[in-house]
Amino acid sequence: MHACYHTTPGSYEHTMEIKDGGKLALLAGVGPMGLACINYVLHREDRKPALFVVTDIDQTRLDRAASLYTKEFAKSRGIDLRYVNTGAVEDPVATLREISGGDGYDEVVVMAPVPAVVEQADDILAFDGCLNFFSGPSKAPFKAPFNFYNVHYASTHLVGTSGGNTNDMKEALLLMGKGMDPAGLVTHIGGLNAVIDTTLNLPSIPGGKKLIYTHINMPLTAIADFGKQGKPVFDELDRICKAHNGLWSVEAEKYLLANADKL
Numbered sequence: 001m002h003a004c005y006h007t008t009p010g011s012y013e014h015t016m017e018i019k020d021g022g023k024l025a026l027l028a029g030v031g032p033m034g035l036a037c038i039n040y041v042l043h044r045e046d047r048k049p050a051l052f053v054v055t056d057i058d059q060t061r062l063d064r065a066a067s068l069y070t071k072e073f074a075k076s077r078g079i080d081l082r083y084v085n086t087g088a089v090e091d092p093v094a095t096l097r098e099i100s101g102g103d104g105y106d107e108v109v110v111m112a113p114v115p116a117v118v119e120q121a122d123d124i125l126a127f128d129g130c131l132n133f134f135s136g137p138s139k140a141p142f143k144a145p146f147n148f149y150n151v152h153y154a155s156t157h158l159v160g161t162s163g164g165n166t167n168d169m170k171e172a173l174l175l176m177g178k179g180m181d182p183a184g185l186v187t188h189i190g191g192l193n194a195v196i197d198t199t200l201n202l203p204s205i206p207g208g209k210k211l212i213y214t215h216i217n218m219p220l221t222a223i224a225d226f227g228k229q230g231k232p233v234f235d236e237l238d239r240i241c242k243a244h245n246g247l248w249s250v251e252a253e254k255y256l257l258a259n260a261d262k263l
Contacts, residue, residue: 001018002016003016003132003159004130004159006106017047018049019106019107020047020048021048021050022051023053023104024107024108025052025053025107026038026054026055027055027111028056028110028135029055030056030058030065031061031112032208033135034111035065035069035208039069040172040175040180042069042073049079049107050078050080051099051105052074052081054081054083055083056086057087058085059085069081071083084099097124103127104125104126104127104129105125105126106130108121108125108132109134110132110133110134111135113136115145116144119146125156127154127155128155128157130159131156132159132160133160134160134161134162183247185208185209187206187207187210188205188208188220188222188223189220191218191260191263192214192215192263194220198212205220213257213260215262216261226241237255240252
């Protein structure tokens with residue numbers, strides 16, 4: 001969010017940040033980092049968009065995101081939050097532009113290194129719109145079409161982001177201290193014994209972040225599968241997590257540390 005920028009007519013100075021009260025789109029936005037982005041946008045205190053559209057082509061993941069970060073909570077924060085399955089509409093660009101009121105979006109954040117998603121992001125930028133390419137491609141010759149007519153006449157522009165700085169970490173800790181819960185990112189729990197296999201097979205393991213406790217012995221287990229293990233410790237973890245909307249929690253962590261097999 002901090003890396004986005006906009007221009008001022010007649011000036012060569014760039015104004016950093018998203019537009020307060022503007023229109024923000026998050027494409028391919030319900031993976032682990034997309035969920036973190038949604039969480040942050042809804043909880044930050046200094047500025048926020050008036051319209052926030054999150055897209056993906058996986059309805060199951062969209063539904064999970066909508067259950068964690070609800071439209072009702074967003075509305076209480078003054079944000080009109082929309083979840084859109086772009087795989088279920090005939091013309092995603094036309095649909096997204098219609099939702100924006102026809103003008104497009106001040107910021108479009110791309111969360112997947114897919115040329116078609118980058119091109120879609122370019123097509124829905126508003127005047128002076130900023131395309132933020134967050135998702136890093138794994139191969140160097142990654143290319144996607146970009147409308148340079150709009151760069152010249154509509155002041156559209158591009159920025160790339162990866163990671164953060166010390167101030168970002170301080171801000172994250174401050175917001176978490178005020179109630180921004182990062183648990184929605186975590187889908188699997190394991191012990192130190194699970195690190196090697198998890199690391200080697202990470203691309204084939206579905207879900208979000210894998211949380212490892214380095215001083216316990218526990219196979220990597222999806223939170224959703226706790227109740228299928230047939231063991232008392234997992235049964236109790238399943239009960240605790242279900243009481244927390246299916247999420248990992250401080251209560252679950254305390255129980256795990258008190259009852260798990262130690263290394």
